[in-house]
Amino acid sequence: MLDEPSENTSEPLTTPFSETSFTSPAAPATNSGKAENPPKRAGADERRQGVRRExxxxxxxxxxxxxxxxxMDLDRLLDLIIIEANNLLDTDRTSLYLVDADKKELYSKIALGIRQEIRLPLGTGLAGLVAVTGETINVEDAQHDGRAYHGVDREVGYITRNVLTMPLRNHNHTIIGVIQSIxxxxxxxxxxxIEILEAFAxxxxxxxxxATxxxxxxxxxxxxxxxxxxxxxARSPQTAGHSNRVAFYSQKVALELGMTPRQAQVVYLAGLLHDFGKIxxxxxxLTNPGPLSEAEWVLMRRHVVQTKExxxxxxxIGELKRIPLIAGQHHERLNGKGYPQNLTGEQIEFEAKILAVCDVYDALTVKRYYRNPLGAGEVLEYMSGLVGIEFDGTCMEGLARVVKIIGTPQNPTNDTAEQLYLQKDRNTRDYIRG
Amino acid sequence: MLDEPSENTSEPLTTPFSETSFTSPAAPATNSGKAENPPKRAGADERRQGVRRExxxxxxxxxxxxxxxxxMDLDRLLDLIIIEANNLLDTDRTSLYLVDADKKELYSKIALGIRQEIRLPLGTGLAGLVAVTGETINVEDAQHDGRAYHGVDREVGYITRNVLTMPLRNHNHTIIGVIQSIxxxxxxxxxxxIEILEAFAxxxxxxxxxATxxxxxxxxxxxxxxxxxxxxxARSPQTAGHSNRVAFYSQKVALELGMTPRQAQVVYLAGLLHDFGKIxxxxxxLTNPGPLSEAEWVLMRRHVVQTKExxxxxxxIGELKRIPLIAGQHHERLNGKGYPQNLTGEQIEFEAKILAVCDVYDALTVKRYYRNPLGAGEVLEYMSGLVGIEFDGTCMEGLARVVKIIGTPQNPTNDTAEQLYLQKDRNTRDYIRG
Structure with a gap:
C-alpha cells in the first residue's frame, strides 16, 4: 500500500520557472480575495487584476x-494532482474520480483529499452527473443542492460548502474522469x-x-x-514454477540487502529470465529422472550460454541492459568452479551472486525425482558451509533473513509460484526510469 | 520514412482552451510588435503590455x-514542437538538437526547420556550446558572432540574423538537447x-x-x-523463421486490404505469436522427418489450443486484447474442417483468415524434409482452388498482391527472416493507443 495522502507535508509549486527571469509584477496572492461576498461580475479594475492573477x-x-x-507512478501522480489543484484553486480539498467504462461507474482514488476507493454509478451525485453530461457544475451552496451526494462527506465527517465539478477529457475528448474542487x-x-480548472483538467x-x-x-x-x-x-515437471520462485526470492534478498526497488526489479527480471536457455x-x-550422464550434463550446462545468447x-532499456550479463552468470561460483566462464570472486556480478544462492536454495527445497524436498533450515545450513567457496556471504545472510520472514516454502509447486505472483504486483513498478 | 516537415501546412495553436470561457481581454498578437528597433528595456506602459502578452x-x-x-510518435512530436515554437516565439525557424551521450555529440532531428540529421561534437557551435555549459545564449547578430556555426546555414541557403539558444533539461536537470529559435x-x-522559451523548453x-x-x-x-x-x-530446423515470415506477410496483407497501421500491427503480433503453443x-x-502418425498429429494439433492458453x-492492452482469439484460430477453415473448434465462415475472425493464408503459403514455399520448396506461383494457384472452401477470397487476393510486390521468397530461411526483420521496424509503431 502507499503512504497516506501527503498534501499537508509536500511543498506546493509556488515559484515560477526561475526567480531571475521572472519579470512579471507580483500578482496578488490567490487568497487575497477573501473579502466577504465578492462580486460575481468584477468592475474594470478588478477585472484587470483578476486577469493578471489568472x-x-x-x-x-x-x-x-x-x-x-x-x-511515472500513477499513485504518486494522483497525490501530486491533489496538491497542485488545492494550491492553484486555493481550495481546502479536491476529489478525483476515474471512469470505469466496463462497469459504468466512477471510482475515486482520492476523494475529499483522502485516499480511499469509492464507487459511484455514472449519473449519481455531482461527479457522476458531470461524468455523463460533460458539463461543468459550479455549486455555491452544496448543502442545499439536490444533485450533491453527501455520502462521502458523512463518511469522513466533512462539510462541503461549495464545489466546482468538471470532466477530465483525453485527447479524443472522451471523458476519463472528474475533478472536484471543494x-x-x-x-x-x-x-x-472555472477557466483555470478547465486548463488544469x-x-x-x-x-x-x-501514466496509465x-x-x-x-x-x-x-x-x-x-x-x-x-x-x-513447465517443460519439466521438476522445475515447474522454479523461475518465478527464484525471481521472487532474489528480489526480496536484493531489497533486504538495501538495494533500491528499481535495482531489485532488475534482479527480479533476471531471475525470471535466468533459465530461458533451457528452451x-x-x-x-530435462526430464531424465536419474542422475545425468556426462554428455547430458554438457547439454544441461549449455542452457546458461543459451540464456545469455x-x-x-x-x-x-536503461538498467535492464545488464540483465543478459547477470542472468548468464547465475551458475558461476566464487572459487571459479562454476560455469560457463569459470569466473571467480569479484569477476562475478553481485546480482548474479544473489541469483546463485536463490537458485540453489529453491532447487534443494523442492521435490526431485530422486529425493524428497529438504527443509529450509537444513538447506541454509548446508549452503552456509559453502560461503566463500561457492556462495557470497552477504547474499547468504540476505537469503537467511528473507527465509526467516517469509517462512519455509510449503509444497512449493506451480501453485505456490502463483501465490507469490499475486504478492509481487506491487513490486513491479519503477524499474523503468533513466 | 516519414513525411516532409509539415510546419507550413499544419494549423498552429492560436485559440485558447475554449472560446466561451476565454474571458481575458484580447492580448496583443505576438507579431504586432514588429516595430523598427524596439527598445531593449521597455518603459512602464510597454512593460505592462509586454507582461500581458507574455x-x-x-x-x-x-x-x-x-x-x-x-x-505518442517521436517524429510527429518533433514536428509539432517546431510548429509551436515558431508560433509562440514569432520566429521564422527553429532547430532542435538531441544529446547523444555515448558519442558525445548533438544530433539534429530538425535543423532550421528542415528535417535532416546533422551531427555536431558537444562544444561546437552555439548549440554544442549550450549543450555543454547549460547557459542560454542570445545572439543578436549571428553573422558576426564567432561562436555561431554557419555550416547548416550554408547547406540550406539560409541567413541567420539572430538566434536564441537554450538547453532542454529533463526532470533530473540533465541536458538532453538544445532548442534554437531563429x-x-x-x-x-x-x-x-527568453522567459517563454525557457518555459517551453x-x-x-x-x-x-x-515519447522516447x-x-x-x-x-x-x-x-x-x-x-x-x-x-x-528454431526447435525444429524445418520451421526456423516461420513465425517471423508469417507475421511479415500477414501485416503486409492487412495493409494491402486497407486496414490501418494499428490494425495491421495487431495482425503482425498475432502472426509472431501464432505458434507459441509449439513450445x-x-x-x-516437431522434428519427425516423415509423415506424422495419427497420434503425432493429435499432439501437433494441440499446439493451437496451447497457443491460445x-x-x-x-x-x-487495448486492441491487442484480441490477439489470443486471433492466434488461436489460425488453423480454422471456412468449411469447418479446421481445428481446434471447427468454426465456419463468419465465426472465424477476419484477422485469423489472413493468418491462415499466410501460414499455409509460408509452409509450402519453404523446404520440408520430404519435399523441395514449391514456387510462389504454384502455391498461389493451388491455394486459389481452395477459396471459399478453406480460404477467404479477399485474403487470398491480398496475399497474391503482396507476393507480386515483394516477389517470390528466395531460399526463405532464418536469414531471410532477419532481412525481413530489418524492414519491419518502421511498421512497429502506433499500435498502442486507445
Whole structure:
C-alpha cells in the first residue's frame, strides 16, 4: 500500500520557472480575495487584476504540467494532482474520480483529499452527473443542492460548502474522469476559477492517460516474461514454477540487502529470465529422472550460454541492459568452479551472486525425482558451509533473513509460484526510469 | 520514412482552451510588435503590455503542453514542437538538437526547420556550446558572432540574423538537447522571449523524454516477442523463421486490404505469436522427418489450443486484447474442417483468415524434409482452388498482391527472416493507443 495522502507535508509549486527571469509584477496572492461576498461580475479594475492573477496562474500551470507529466507512478501522480489543484484553486480539498467504462461507474482514488476507493454509478451525485453530461457544475451552496451526494462527506465527517465539478477529457475528448474542487477559501468559485480548472483538467487528463498507458505497457511486458518463464519451466515437471520462485526470492534478498526497488526489479527480471536457455535443452535431458550422464550434463550446462545468447538478442532499456550479463552468470561460483566462464570472486556480478544462492536454495527445497524436498533450515545450513567457496556471504545472510520472514516454502509447486505472483504486483513498478 | 516537415501546412495553436470561457481581454498578437528597433528595456506602459502578452503566451503554452504530451510518435512530436515554437516565439525557424551521450555529440532531428540529421561534437557551435555549459545564449547578430556555426546555414541557403539558444533539461536537470529559435520576426529576442522559451523548453524536454521512453518500452516488448518466436520456431530446423515470415506477410496483407497501421500491427503480433503453443509439443514430433502418425498429429494439433492458453494468461492492452482469439484460430477453415473448434465462415475472425493464408503459403514455399520448396506461383494457384472452401477470397487476393510486390521468397530461411526483420521496424509503431 502507499503512504497516506501527503498534501499537508509536500511543498506546493509556488515559484515560477526561475526567480531571475521572472519579470512579471507580483500578482496578488490567490487568497487575497477573501473579502466577504465578492462580486460575481468584477468592475474594470478588478477585472484587470483578476486577469493578471489568472494569467499568473497559467504561468504556474505550465510548471505544474511539466511536473505531472514527469511523474511515472500513477499513485504518486494522483497525490501530486491533489496538491497542485488545492494550491492553484486555493481550495481546502479536491476529489478525483476515474471512469470505469466496463462497469459504468466512477471510482475515486482520492476523494475529499483522502485516499480511499469509492464507487459511484455514472449519473449519481455531482461527479457522476458531470461524468455523463460533460458539463461543468459550479455549486455555491452544496448543502442545499439536490444533485450533491453527501455520502462521502458523512463518511469522513466533512462539510462541503461549495464545489466546482468538471470532466477530465483525453485527447479524443472522451471523458476519463472528474475533478472536484471543494471549499474555496473564503468565497465561491468565480469565472476565472472555472477557466483555470478547465486548463488544469486538460493537463491532468493527459498526465493520467500517459501514466496509465505506461503502466499498462510495462504490465504487458512483465506478464509476457512471466508467462514465458512459467511455460519454459513447465517443460519439466521438476522445475515447474522454479523461475518465478527464484525471481521472487532474489528480489526480496536484493531489497533486504538495501538495494533500491528499481535495482531489485532488475534482479527480479533476471531471475525470471535466468533459465530461458533451457528452451534449447532437449526434453530427454530435462526430464531424465536419474542422475545425468556426462554428455547430458554438457547439454544441461549449455542452457546458461543459451540464456545469455537469447537475452543478448533482445532490446533492453536503461538498467535492464545488464540483465543478459547477470542472468548468464547465475551458475558461476566464487572459487571459479562454476560455469560457463569459470569466473571467480569479484569477476562475478553481485546480482548474479544473489541469483546463485536463490537458485540453489529453491532447487534443494523442492521435490526431485530422486529425493524428497529438504527443509529450509537444513538447506541454509548446508549452503552456509559453502560461503566463500561457492556462495557470497552477504547474499547468504540476505537469503537467511528473507527465509526467516517469509517462512519455509510449503509444497512449493506451480501453485505456490502463483501465490507469490499475486504478492509481487506491487513490486513491479519503477524499474523503468533513466 | 516519414513525411516532409509539415510546419507550413499544419494549423498552429492560436485559440485558447475554449472560446466561451476565454474571458481575458484580447492580448496583443505576438507579431504586432514588429516595430523598427524596439527598445531593449521597455518603459512602464510597454512593460505592462509586454507582461500581458507574455502571460497570454503562458495560457497558450498550457494548451501546447497538453498537445505535445498527447503525441505518442517521436517524429510527429518533433514536428509539432517546431510548429509551436515558431508560433509562440514569432520566429521564422527553429532547430532542435538531441544529446547523444555515448558519442558525445548533438544530433539534429530538425535543423532550421528542415528535417535532416546533422551531427555536431558537444562544444561546437552555439548549440554544442549550450549543450555543454547549460547557459542560454542570445545572439543578436549571428553573422558576426564567432561562436555561431554557419555550416547548416550554408547547406540550406539560409541567413541567420539572430538566434536564441537554450538547453532542454529533463526532470533530473540533465541536458538532453538544445532548442534554437531563429530569426525573430522584425526584431531581436527580448527578456520575455527568453522567459517563454525557457518555459517551453521544459515542456519540450518532458514530452521528448516521455515519447522516447514509451517507444523504448514498446521496442523492448516487440524484441522480446520476436526473440521468443524465433527461439520456439528454431526447435525444429524445418520451421526456423516461420513465425517471423508469417507475421511479415500477414501485416503486409492487412495493409494491402486497407486496414490501418494499428490494425495491421495487431495482425503482425498475432502472426509472431501464432505458434507459441509449439513450445508444448514434444521434440520427437516437431522434428519427425516423415509423415506424422495419427497420434503425432493429435499432439501437433494441440499446439493451437496451447497457443491460445498461453496467450490468454498474458496481459494485453487495448486492441491487442484480441490477439489470443486471433492466434488461436489460425488453423480454422471456412468449411469447418479446421481445428481446434471447427468454426465456419463468419465465426472465424477476419484477422485469423489472413493468418491462415499466410501460414499455409509460408509452409509450402519453404523446404520440408520430404519435399523441395514449391514456387510462389504454384502455391498461389493451388491455394486459389481452395477459396471459399478453406480460404477467404479477399485474403487470398491480398496475399497474391503482396507476393507480386515483394516477389517470390528466395531460399526463405532464418536469414531471410532477419532481412525481413530489418524492414519491419518502421511498421512497429502506433499500435498502442486507445
Amino acid at each position: 494569467d499568473h496562474r497559467y504561468k504556474i500551470l505550465v510548471r505544474v504540467a511539466c511536473l505531472l507529466n514527469s511523474e 471549499n474555496k477559501h473564503g468565497k465561491s468559485f468565480d469565472e476565472s476559477d 486538460s493537463v491532468v487528463a493527459v498526465s493520467i492517460e500517459n 498507458l505506461r503502466r499498462d505497457i510495462e504490465r504487458m511486458f512483465n506478464s509476457f516474461v512471466d508467462t514465458m518463464a512459467s511455460t519454459i519451466d 534449447g535443452v532437449p526434453e530427454a535431458v 537469447i537475452l543478448s538478442n533482445m532490446y533492453f | 502571460d497570454h503566451r503562458y495560457k497558450i503554452l498550457v494548451r501546447v503542453a497538453c498537445l505535445l504530451n498527447s503525441e 530569426n525573430k520576426h522584425g526584431k531581436s529576442f527580448d527578456e520575455s522571449d 521544459s515542456v519540450v524536454a518532458v514530452s521528448i523524454e516521455n 521512453l514509451r517507444r523504448d518500452i514498446e521496442r523492448m516488448f516487440n524484441s522480446f516477442v520476436d526473440t521468443m518466436a524465433s527461439t520456439i520456431d 508444448g509439443v514434444p521434440e520427437a514430433v 498461453i496467450l490468454s494468461n498474458m496481459y494485453f
